[in-house]
Amino acid sequence: MLKKSDPRAVRTKEMIKDAVFELLKEGILLNQLTVQKITKQATLNRTTFYLHYEDINHLLNELVQEIFSEVTEKIKDLNVTHKLSKKNDLIELLNYLASQKHFLKLLFQFEQFEKVLFELMKNLIEMRRFNSMHVSSKSIVDSQIKSASIVGVITWWLKDGAHLSAQFIADQIHLMYRA
Missing domain, CATH: 1.10.357 (Tetracycline Repressor; domain 2)
Structure with a gap:
């Protein structure tokens, strides 16, 4: 049986990904991305980021x-x-x-x-x-x-x-x- 995804987790991950794309649109390069910049853009806290991703490389991959x-x-x-x-x-x-x-x-x-x-x-x-x-x-x-x-x-x-x-x-x- 397939495990259903939690809609809140899906929404949060989308917010984080959207924040990355917004930062890239603004001219931020990959090597300039930080968890702090991403979470600030997504209006989330760092703890929430780490609930979904190990680090920035995990997110980018x-x-x-x-x-x-x-x-x-x-x-x-x-x-x-x-x-x-x-x-x-x-x-x-x-x-x-x-x-x-x-x-x-x-x-x-x-x-x-x-x-x-x-x-x-x-x-x-x-x-x-x-x-x-x-x-x-x-x-x-x-x-x-x-x-x-x-x-x-x-x-x-x-x-x-x-x-x-x-x-x-x-x-x-x-x-x-x-x-």
């Missing part, structure tokens, strides 16, 4: 895992979705990433984010190719190059190019890789 899971699921969904064109799938993914920008800001501070995003994009490209039966001997290297450049474009867009629409970025990526 939980946040990172949640965000990775959400991004992974969204990209995996594109592997099984055939209702949209490749370009529309990309626009949908970019819109999703833009909507999660404040969460992704946390991940940009972890080197593993780009590695995970690279692997997810490479798997997406390879799955699409496999399903389309247009596989050539250069596809393996080609998919790695395409994945790296797409991840680079997406990362730049989320960090510095937010003034450009998802449609525009998808158009530019589509122009670079029509296949």
Whole structure:
């Protein structure tokens, strides 16, 4: 039998996580986060924080895992979705990433984010190719190059190019890789 989560504990954890994201939005870097800053932002006391997390690293690891899971699921969904064109799938993914920008800001501070995003994009490209039966001997290297450049474009867009629409970025990526 599954243990039910206490709604108060869930709400408190959400308050703590929201406080972290608010602090990041304000320009606080990960290495500047303290329990005191987080609890002050969340209007909670330190004891409450420690009821839910061992330390800041425990909190950050939980946040990172949640965000990775959400991004992974969204990209995996594109592997099984055939209702949209490749370009529309990309626009949908970019819109999703833009909507999660404040969460992704946390991940940009972890080197593993780009590695995970690279692997997810490479798997997406390879799955699409496999399903389309247009596989050539250069596809393996080609998919790695395409994945790296797409991840680079997406990362730049989320960090510095937010003034450009998802449609525009998808158009530019589509122009670079029509296949």
